[in-house]
Amino acid sequence: MRWTAAAAFGLEGLVKQDLKRLGMLRIAPLETGGVSFEGGPADGFRANLWLRTADRIFLTLDEFKALSFDALFEGVRAIPWEDYLPEDASFPVRAQCARSCLMSPSDCQAIVKKAVADRLGARYGRLRMPETGAEFQICVSIHRDTARIDLNSSGDALSRRGYRTWNAEAPLRETLAAALVLSSPWRPRLPLYDPCCGGGTLLIEAAFIALDRAPGLKRRFAMENWPFVPVRECTNARDEAQARFSEGWKRPLDIGGSDIDPDAIELAKRHLKQADLQGRIPVRVADLRQLPPRGDCGAYLVNPPYGERLGDLKCARAVARQLGALQARSPKWSLTAITADAGFEKAYGGRADRKRRFYNGRLECETLIFQGQERI
Numbered sequence: 623m624r625w626t627a628a629a630a631f632g633l634e635g636l637v638k639q640d641l642k643r644l645g646m647l648r649i650a651p652l653e654t655g656g657v658s659f660e661g662g663p664a665d666g667f668r669a670n671l672w673l674r675t676a677d678r679i680f681l682t683l684d685e686f687k688a689l690s691f692d693a694l695f696e697g698v699r700a701i702p703w704e705d706y707l708p709e710d711a712s713f714p715v716r717a718q719c720a721r722s723c724l725m726s727p728s729d730c731q732a733i734v735k736k737a738v739a740d741r742l743g744a745r746y747g748r749l750r751m752p753e754t755g756a757e758f759q760i761c762v763s764i765h766r767d768t769a770r771i772d773l774n775s776s777g778d779a780l781s782r783r784g785y786r787t788w789n790a791e792a793p794l795r796e797t798l799a800a801a802l803v804l805s806s807p808w809r810p811r812l813p814l815y816d817p818c819c820g821g822g823t824l825l826i827e828a829a830f831i832a833l834d835r836a837p838g839l840k841r842r843f844a845m846e847n848w849p850f851v852p853v854r855e856c857t858n859a860r861d862e863a864q865a866r867f868s869e870g871w872k873r874p875l876d877i878g879g880s881d882i883d884p885d886a887i888e889l890a891k892r893h894l895k896q897a898d899l900q901g902r903i904p905v906r907v908a909d910l911r912q913l914p915p916r917g918d919c920g921a922y923l924v925n926p927p928y929g930e931r932l933g934d935l936k937c938a939r940a941v942a943r944q945l946g947a948l949q950a951r952s953p954k955w956s957l958t959a960i961t962a963d964a965g966f967e968k969a970y971g972g973r974a975d976r977k978r979r980f981y982n983g984r985l986e987c988e989t990l991i992f993q994g995q996e997r998i
């Protein structure tokens with residue numbers, strides 16, 4: 623089976639690394655974004671369970687040239703849908719089109735829906751499909767006149783790990799927070815501190831990595847309702863992930879954070895509890911200007927106010943300046959920040975040693991890594 627791990631622009635390299643670690647086969651980046659790989663249903667399930675930076679995992683059913691609605695209809699109708707969808711399956715369709723003759727997503731959705739209903743109706747001997755059962759979301763992406771037909775195996779986006787049920791102000795998406803942690807100089811066992819921790823997303827994602835906790839451990843995926851996916855294989859993969867977390871839980875952890883806003887800290891505490899990390903990560907109310915200097919090597923990770931989404935630019939620049947002063951007080955610590963502010967380095971008072979471009983929703987951001995005196 624061919625699978626596609628969709629990811630935000632800039633995160634494909636991290637998704638590829640994760641897929642390699644999981645032992646997936648024929649891993650290849652796609653021109654349209656995302657990474658494809660091959661494997662059976664259990665592999666698709668493990669990708670859902672373990673990928674930290676992917677948005678969704680799709681089962682790719684076919685790819686063909688679609689220069690007209692007729693070609694799209696015939697191509698979709700030729701897929702053996704009855705091998706995947708039971709008689710009562712509900713099958714909503716989502717389409718996206720780019721640089722193609724077919725540029726109307728709503729028309730493409732209607733054509734694909736009709737083609738699938740036509741094929742299933744003929745196979746199951748029905749004029750109308752009941753669509754009362756489990757959901758199989760069909761996703762059609764038409765790019766440069768090539769249509770890719772996928773089933774969404776994740777359901778909700780993989781960023782929905784299940785621990786963040788209350789929204790902090792300007793929170794970082796969980797997948798992006800994991801990307802920030804993975805591209806920072808921090809490594810498990812080193813101290814990590816977020817001086818503007820908000821709802822605690824960065825702290826939680828780092829702890830998941832340090833404690834070998836699968837990001838999807840506590841949620842379900844759409845493919846668990848698919849009849850051709852063996853339940854036992856999913857149960858085994860989840861049990862194995864639980865066992866790894868139970869073992870990982872015993873590891874030492876030096877992760878903490880603070881925020882000037884008491885409400886944010888309350889929220890962080892609730893999220894930590896939801897993430898089963900209660901008692902492992904101290905968080906407190908503190909202004910970053912008052913944080914004490916740190917000695918041995920460690921890593922500050924921070925998603926400071928951007929000036930676009932939180933407060934104004936002047937405030938954001940003041941925080942950038944304070945972060946520069948914080949690192950100057952702890953010269954052996956690196957500092958990794960994600961920001962959309964092109965003036966961040968100037969306000970911080972130094973040039974980043976490394977940069978990486980990401981998107982936080984539609985906002986173009988940069989991850990800036992200031993190494994500190996000692997390279998980790």
Ligand SMILES: C[S@@+](CC[C@H](N)C(=O)[O-])C[C@H]1O[C@@H](n2cnc3c(N)ncnc32)[C@H](O)[C@@H]1O
Nearest residue numbers: 790793794818820821823882883909910925927
């Ligand atoms: C963009 S939010 C962080 C969101 C967080 N990463 C999350 O995902 O929930 C920025 C945070 O910086 C905090 N902040 C602003 N100025 C601060 C200061 N001087 N000291 C500590 N925290 C500050 C704000 O209260 C806010 O929670």
